[in-house]
Amino acid sequence: MKKKILSLLLVLTLVFATFAACGKAESKSDDKEGKTYKVAYIARAQSDSFAAWLANEMKAAAKEYKDIDLEVFDGQADDEKENAAIENAISNGFDAIIVQPNNGEAQRPYVEQVVDAGIIAITTNARIDGIKGASSVDADPYLQAKVNAEQAIKQVPQNGRVVVLKGPSGNFHADERLKAWKEVFFKARPDVKIVGEDFANWNKDEAMQLMEDWVTSQGKIDAIISMNDNMAAGALEVVKDNPDYKNILSYGVDGTAEACLLIEQGKMTSTCLQSAIDLAKLNMETVHKLLTGEEKQIDTNIEEVLITKDNASQYVKMYRERGLITE
Incomplete structure (x- = not known):
């Protein structure tokens, strides 16, 4: 009888030990699944x-x-x-x-x-x-600029005078976009003259200062070639009320809400969406x-989409729906 009781106690001890072990294993699993x-x-x-x-x-x-x-x-x-x-x-x-x-x-x-x-x-x-x-x-900055540059080949007038607004020196996007403009646009259009080129470091205020200097020193400017929308918008702000620049062309990258509005209104030519x-x-x-x-290890890119007067309204609508355009 004592042997039977001892055997039963041993079985129960093993059962409880098994449940305890399972409980600990489940607890570890739960901890992992619940990690923030x-x-x-x-x-x-x-x-x-x-x-x-x-x-x-x-x-x-x-x-x-x-x-x-x-x-x-x-x-x-x-x-x-x-x-x-x-x-x-x-x-x-x-x-x-x-x-x-x-x-x-x-x-x-x-x-x-x-x-x-x-x-x-x-x-x-x-x-x-x-x-x-x-x-x-990331995105492919070369392709982002390339889609704009291909448009500009057909749009910039013969012997056009352009200004170039650059992003920060050494920045991958700034360097690759500028490279695309040189290889795609300027190589195809040797008649075009650069009358102003400088770093505005993605900054609207810096672009405005440069554009003010160029307007004063150069007079006629047919196109603004900018490595992003922020700088393009700054340059356009300088000439917005000047009738001599009513037909100025302007190219950017990012597809910001401001740029899409400017394109829809006919004040900016095109941009590439970097969503x-x-x-x-x-x-x-x-x-x-x-x-x-x-x-x-993951290295991946989003797609590049050209935005012009033909499709700008759909992106303006998108920005309004997201509360980024409230007017």
């Missing part, structure tokens, strides 16, 4: 219209993922401040850091620090090539795949 990933997004500058749009879309896209907690930091178009933000994100234990570079080469060693710390690193708008262990989500909506969604999809281990 901390993601830092280091924005180039909230004063830049496209960068601000992208930061807002990043927040919206992150809300679609219950396991992602996104924090946005403003680099203020300053390399030292952006680099400090990256270092702070590393020390604060973020699981992933997405960097929108102000100047790719200036941010390169700090993104390398992210990788060395064992943190998932993504560069976006513009990517920084050649960092082993870092992923990227912050698509870019943000692709960034969140990419970082989630990397965080969950579904992928180890």
Whole structure:
């Protein structure tokens, strides 16, 4: 009888031990499934219209993922401040850091620090090539400028006089867009003369100052060739009430709400959409795949879409629906 009781107690002990082990295993699984990933997004500058749009879309896209907690930091178009933000994100234990570079080469060693710390690193708008262990989500800046340049070949008048507004020196997007204009447009149109060319660093105010100088010193200008919409809009602001520039052509990149309105109104010629909506969604999809281990390395691009007077209204409508145009 004692032997039977001891045997029964032993069986029950084993059963309870098994349940306890299962409970612990299930608890570990639940912990993993319930993990929230901390993601830092280091924005180039909230004063830049496209960068601000992208930061807002990043927040919206992150809300679609219950396991992602996104924090946005403003680099203020300053390399030292952006680099400090990256270092702070590393020390604060973020699981992933997405960097929108102000100047790719200036941010390169700090993104390398992210990788060395064992943190998932993504560069976006513009990517920084050649960092082993870092992923990227971007657009093809050469193609973005190319679709505009192909239009300009037919639109800029013979012996036209143009000004060129450049993005930051060393920035991948700025350099590749300018390269496309040189190889596609200026090579096909050797008759065109550049009467003004300078860096406006994506900034509207800097573009306005340059345009004011060029209008004074050069007089006739047939076209504004800009590496982004913000600078193009700034240059157009300078000549908007001057009848001598009523038919000036203007080209940009980004497809911002302001640019689409200007195109719809016949004040700007064309732009290439760099959809912050698509870019943000692709960034969140990419970082989630990397965080969950579904992928180890991802380098991907969104598509480029030309916006002209023919289709600008559909994008103006899109911006109104998203509350980015309220008038």
